[in-house]
Amino acid sequence: MKLNSPRGTADIYGEDIKYRDFITGCARKLFHTFGYNEIITPAFEHTELFSRGIGEGTDIVQKEMYTFRDRKGRSLTLRPEGTAPVVRAILEKNLLSQKVPLKLFYIGNMFRYERPQKGRMREFWQVGVESSGPDNPLMDAEVIWLLNLFFNNLGFRDLNLLVNSMGCPDCRMDYVVYLKEYLKGNLPGLCAECRSRYEKNPLRIFDCKVPECKKIMEDAPKIGGYLCGTCREHFLKVQGYLNELGIDYRIKHNLVRGFDYYTRTVFEVVSGKLESAQNALGGGGRYDNLISQFGGPDTPAIGFAVGIDRTAMLMKQSGIGYKDPLKGPRFYMVSLDEGSYDYALKILRVLRETGAASDINYTVRSIKTELKNALRNGYDYMIIIGENEAADRTVTLKSLDTHKQSIMKFEDFNDEILKITGNGRS
């Protein structure tokens, strides 16, 4: 039997873990300062939650869901996104009765059945926030601010923040009439795909990459010009607050996002540098009708999701490092002969019980080999224990950085380690 992970999944280990811990650590810390609390929801839900929430006509629901039946015949689906599950939890646990606005964030794996390629896996990780309560444009600005600051804190400097308003269902309906009127005369110039979109969802034609379609869409009416009074005012206020916060953003009139539930403000963070076609690092928007659509109180809400995998990928590509909270001096305990292991173990005990990251050689080899080993594995100190040390109850501590080594009494070793690691009580 050939063992390999299923298509589109990956094992994450080594340095990748450091990047991810850094990303999720930054998220937890920053989201906390904005007043968000973490929520963990199940990896799978009833299928209906997604088909109704995301929209029956969307690609995700049509062809990208991992749907299966359990032993009682219930249709379940591995979550393809985080918003619908959070909304479900909010309603099920009646969280809105405890606190409004309700600000939650999540970190979790998502699943979409797609052809894998760079920056797009079948299992991928997202961190996201959902804020339900007032439809105050201040909330829109705060959420966009949070997204922006998040990437800033990670160390990114040249990402593009795109913002748009899709309007409420009312003004969008009006707009689509004008858009279709414009497109009617240009139908023959559009690609086959877009001609079918014309009926189903003309807004999506803005996403088409065929040059002819792009050209036609350049002159198409923009939704910004057709927003109703309240939506226009809302969007203007959002922009005003963003300006007030000094946030560098661009209005992209053709920014249209793929889930049916989005209303009004939508936004996206993209990289012009990402060495892949998947350049969207994160995005989100307002969904004022989703909660009521699921039978909850009429509660507007807004949120975003960030792709952890893509973010880590771009960090590596851009040479952005991570901070490792576990970083500290590491010790390599080397016993030069079998007989010294008893004594070496006592020393290892001191190291580990004072909180010093340490390992021991499990195979007796030449000191030269061990030295090479220690250097290659990035240890900071080597502790050498042979017949001499075991007999004299001493410890030879060698700094691999300064090349200096010293011999001390076993009784003094504990204090010496505390001095090096700074782990002593203060």
Next chain:
RNA sequence: GUGAGAAUAGCUCAGCUGGCAGAGCGCAGGAUUGUGGAUCCUGAUGUCGCGGGUUCGAGCCCCGUUUCUCACCCCA
């Protein structure tokens, strides 16, 4: 779901028109017995992704399949 390319040692890869399975790096041991990444010597390691077919003979040709990579679609 559509299209293109790839899969050979732990890693990166070579392998001619079909004729004994290879290199570099890494790994293990050593160069007069306990100390610096060098150098030299020696050594181990393969279901050539998997399954069929053609052939006297297949890593190489043909078919299927799985996985990976890239693009499309869509998205994070």
